[in-house]
Amino acid sequence: MIKFEQVSKTYPGGQRALSKVDFHIEKGEMAFLTGHSGAGKSTLLKLISIMERPTVGRVLINGHDLNTIRRRDIAFIRRDIGMIFQSHQLLMDKSVFDNVALPLIIEGYTRKETTKRVEAALEMVGLSDKSRSLPITLSGGEQQRVGIARAVVNKPPLLLADEPTGNLDPKLSMEIVRLFEDFNQAGVSVFIATHDLGLIARMRYRTLTLKQGKMITDGLTDSDLEAD
């Protein structure tokens, strides 16, 4: 599903964010990406969503080389990737319903279909009763769930999450991760970047660890990760 081939990224100014990263996440797999701040997690996710382009190497999604994607096609690529952000990225002056409906309106769904899908997505994240509220009136955990509902509302085959549990307490974090597990069970590939090692330790999922731009471990969680 996601394949990195000898990917390096150097930002203008010489800052080396990733060097020769190689990995492959299979279709329907759920994996975590971890590492300290500045290890290159965000850069790696940005290469998948084409917010940045690799300096060297290839990033492939479902066998398609992202280097060959033209600028004007990027929008269509992003419709296939559900993205979840630490900062939620919600429209604060629009209702929860309108926020979740945004990807569907962009894709030109009918009003009826939009309503149906948005309600289903809000149901999944347990916010059915908040659809008319403004995001500003919701708690951090609820806002994050609105972001998740928006990411899954058009049923993308791939979910990317950047620090989705960043500001949440362990209990809420666990609820969010359970949500991702549900989507994963429905066949969606899920890739989560987090520095919340405690969260990862409680589960047994494949974990990729970055350190100073290099991939240092790739495999199941083990105890030495927590020591790192």
Added chain:
Amino acid sequence: MSILFKGRRSGASDTNISLLQTLVMVLVSHVRQALHSLGELWRQPAASIMTIGVLGLSITLPSTLYIMVKNTEKISAGWEQASEISLFLKTDTSPASAQQLLTRLSTWSEIDSLTYVPADDALKEFQHLSGLGDAIAYLESNPLPDVILVRPTEKFAGPKAAESLLQKLKQQREVDIGKLDIEWLERLYAVLDIVRDLVTLIGGLLFIAVVLIIGNTIRLNILNKRDEIIIMKLVGATDAFIHRPFLYTGFWYGLLGGVIAWMAVILILWWMDSSIQAFAALYQKDFAITGLSGSALLTMLALSVGLGLAGSMISVQRHVKEIEPK
């Protein structure tokens, strides 16, 4: 359309709907965005009114000048018809050769009609009108020449055409002097030409100014919506989708500005009408000022909308591209 995942259906193609339904949906979404843009203008009345006002007044000035030129042309068109060439024949011309000349001239296509005034008739008329009466009877011979009044056809009544006709007439051997009193008309036309050029120039400059003003206003709108644009790009909005509300804003600016210009023109004409009537009365001319015709009005509105759209197009092309999620 999915590039990465063949067979993944999305959006309008997800459910089986007819082409008609798709069209209706596109239309509905456009109407919704248009109304939304109008609503945005409504929510910031002060800023919107200023922009619309600038646009409206910028179009009012050239429109009013255009009407002035149009009306001046209309008045002078009446005078133009009156242009008449007087041909004074040589004194030794016999009545027979004068008749010959008349016959010759009557075949010219440039000439509408001819009036022959023999010297004797002219003297009688002069005697009658001048009040010199019997004094004229003491003249040994008639000092007046025979005169032919030539009225050119409409096509040859303009200053330039009439002038060339005059030159041609002067070459006739019977003709002594030809006179075409249209120098003042030529001057008026020259002035009108300059005024028309000025109107075009002023109009052009103001239109450029309008495009720049709208462009800048839209640029500020885009910067204000920076966060929203980033979010839309993150969830897969194309540039065209993001452009659309701003283009509609430009459209509304143009339309409303055009309506303001229209009202301003009506107001100006109404205000000037009485003074123009007084002026026309001095010349005993029945003259009604012509306003904007239906098609001119539509042109004005279309122009205004066009300027609004042009300004916003330039702005979105430049600035939406600059905003990328980081």
